[in-house]
Amino acid sequence: MAQASRNIRNFSIIAHIDHGKSTLADRLIEYTGTLSTRELKEQVLDSMDLERERGITIKLQAVRLRYKAKDGEIYELNLIDTPGHVDFSYEVSRSLAACEGALLVVDAAQGIEAQTLANVYLALENDLEIIPVINKIDLPSAEPERVKQEIEDVIGIDASEAILASAKSGLGVEEILEAIVKRIPPPKGDDEKPLKSLIFDSKFDSYKGAIPYIRIFDGKLGKGTNIKMMSSGKVFEIIEVGVFTPGMTIVEELRAGQVGYIAGSIKNVGDTRVGDTVTDADYPSSEPLPGYRKAVSMVFCGLYPVETSDYDRLKDALEKLQLNDASLMYENETSVALGFGFRCGFLGLLHMEIIQERIEREFGLSIITTAPSVVYKVNTINQEQVLIDNPALLPPEGKIESIEEPMVKATIMVPSEYVGTIMELNQEKRGSFLNMDYITASRVSLYYELPLSEIVYDYFDQLKSRTKGYASLDYELIGYKEANLVKLDIMLNGEIVDALSFIVHKDRAYQRGRKLVEKLRGLIPRQMFEIPVQAVIGSKVIARENIRAMRKDVLAKCYGGDITRKRKLLEKQKEGKKRMKQVGNVEIPQEAFMAVLKMDD
Amino acid sequence: MPSLYVHVPFCVKKCDYCAFYSLPLLNSCEGLADYLRGVAQEIELRSNEAPAGVSSLYLGGGTPTVLSWRQLDDLLKEIHLHFTFLSGQGKEGQSFPEKTTEANPGTITEEKLKVLRDYGVNRISLGAQSFNDRLLYQIGRIHRAQDILHAVKRIRKAGIENLNLDLIFGLPGQTLEDWQDTLRKAVGLSPEHLSVYALTLEEDTPLGKKYLARDLNSFKMSDRDEAGDLPDDDLQADMYEWAVDFLSNKGFRRYEISNFARSGYECQHNLAYWRCEEYIGLGPGAVSCMRRVRSKNIEDMEAYLKDAAAGKRPFDGAETEFLTPEQQMSEYMMLGLRTEQGIDPIDFYHKFQVSIQDIYGQIMANYIDRDVLSISGGRLKIHPNYSFVANSIIKDFIR
């Protein structure tokens, strides 16, 4: 038997958002000389423009390091940096399944936060060796001893060997590398067994087709290997094998325990499924790896091209993005107002925003997103239950017996002086108190049952602003509960714009309707005709505003000398108009469709 | 047959809103002679571009009437030496071909008018702008209302039967009453033609800087307070609508969004632009459009003179445009829809060898349904109610 190399270590870096995972990855990359000082920049693994602009990690990112340990041996370390934001937790769980260990980074000044816990539980589920790293100890407000105590009390793991580090100064980096080598077990696989490898991520490359990122558990592969996707039975010949350094670097072969990518002119995006097992077609494994649980979409919205003719391009974009983001779900949908588009499911609003931006940037498409909605269970008078993720499809009032909405159990960690504030917020958001724990003398965990729709709305922003950023939140779906819900429609120029409809608690309907109508009046530019904007429930108008007709939009003069300039001016204005959607005779800017979300600005 | 434009890039002083290429003379008149030499060289150089002659002449600026009568004589002599003009009689006895000179009150003398007449100049376009001395002062015009009256008297005395007055509305601090007063006074002078423009703020002008500045604090608010606020869109629309009604009652037809004329006095030179016909532009910064190529002369006196002296066509390579069919159609619609006559589908077909229906059918149908556009007398027009929001409509015809 040829054991997988004893000198491989596979680990993820996990933490609450902003606790310094990517910065720590920089230090590990730097210390091991994987990138030169010139190539290295801050959070170098955050390679997407969006990640750099927002200063957060969105995508998991693998990188191979070569480390010469104190025992004199050279180790291959496969590191996966993960995102901290709750909306990207699917990236974390997929990373963990490709590893034997995890660095649990905890901010020395902030201590354990909601996603620290959530991610630790994920790592424990995967039976990973956890190495606690208390980061940012250079900060004056750092309290490493308190944080150690929290780790022991709250997570229940031994923190006596937690490493004190500063990803900023590089303090503790060597100790971390040694701990990785000593404490994380080497992979267990066998090179000689039939190939068994897990697709943990993938991306689309316009030359090479779909590129699966894999972790090999057993066996080996190289250029020329005929691989088989175990879920579909489809076979491809490998034309390129490589590893991440962090750029893609071609290697001869990948063996048990290793992490890398393969390319095999897989033109059909649907043929690589994240979580699938890749085996050798000529020497197949008898059974696949367990794979992944599907991501459960929390929010849904419609995505529509501004230009109806871009439908196919949008479809193509979603297909390719799904390769790179396995938590994105979509299916066809049509809207009276917007035409053909897609209903998409996301893990949260940030996720939705990121996908929207990636479609616009990476594929150059202008799109409209409709108001986000959760999935409601509607019990009809004929004793049927239908699932509704699009408010426009809610059956007429007379047919509805009752509506149930999804509920979550929310965990809020916050300094104890904010308990009152949190209770107030939860009351406003229709939450009911479940429990409260003291993490330490000055910090508590509060548990609430809340409607998911309230979390989706502006809960997180409110939580952050009311606690000066000190609160952190995690939530999980726990079931459905009946509530007094109604559909609120918006009429523009006398016609319902289905894409603006949303479902709301009856007690809030009037207030939300008023606000939305006011907001829309501000967002929709004056047009050639006066446009009434109305909020209606059933046939009852609950709010109304008028957008007055535009009166001036004209060029003063057009003479020979400046015809070009005038034409260009109009070309530019026309471009601007492209971001508007024509619904009936009304031009609606993209932001208007998102107004439902931003009513409290 | 192309029309001919000659740019005279000098003014006594720059007005606060003006973004045209023109140099302030202040007290020195040097440069005028250089310019005349340069433009003469260009005239000679480019006279072969119109072998069959030109259909109209427009001396514009700047202020052509800052030239002395001798200089005007020199310039017109060169022009007439090298270009032949279509001759004949226009309808309703209007003399033909149309030859226009722009002029500013305060720069017009009997001698200059005589020279102009001698070369057949039969139309004067006078930059009156307003009859309110306070507003004239605030936008940096050199003349006052009184000067307009004198200028008009002289122009008429010189036997010019086609007079245009330029008027601007939407000036800082201007009220509807101010504007009505200006229009009444303008019409009182019995011009044949009126050009009525909404003030456009251009970025690099003093007025633009003052009113477009995002950071209001960076400008002396006292400046602004003194001049008053810009009339908002609604007030400007009221001003425009009032002008349209008033002028129509006084016998002026709005034959283009900003242009009003007594029957038979429509500006032929401008109509040619709006029909996308060819034109030759001479002088620094002037634009020509011949055979689908639009080119612009160098907008810099020194460089212009250098090229002209070297016998080179003094145009700015970077500004040359080879108009694509899409751009041509866009311009054709942009200009045509601004005119009262509108657009003739047959002419469109002749010009582009494709039916207007095939290109714009859907947009047209949509607007016709809503009575925004109409087809009457076989021509496509913007309903007069929507003239002042014409851009919103025209935008859809830009390809």
Ligand SMILES: Nc1nc2c(ncn2[C@@H]2O[C@H](COP(=O)(O)OP(=O)(O)OP(=O)(O)O)[C@@H](O)[C@H]2O)c(=O)[nH]1
């Ligand atoms: N003072 C100090 N700041 C640090 C340290 N490590 C990281 N930071 C800062 O903390 C912020 C967040 O760091 P990141 O590395 O992006 O955090 P992250 O955990 O990767 O964040 P997400 O991927 O978005 O969850 C950045 O501004 C870093 O410069 C440290 O050791 N000391």
Ligand code: SF4
């Ligand atoms: S007179 Fe005419 S060209 Fe000269 S600066 Fe004033 S507006 Fe401009």
Ligand SMILES: [Mg+2]
């Ligand atoms: Mg990160």
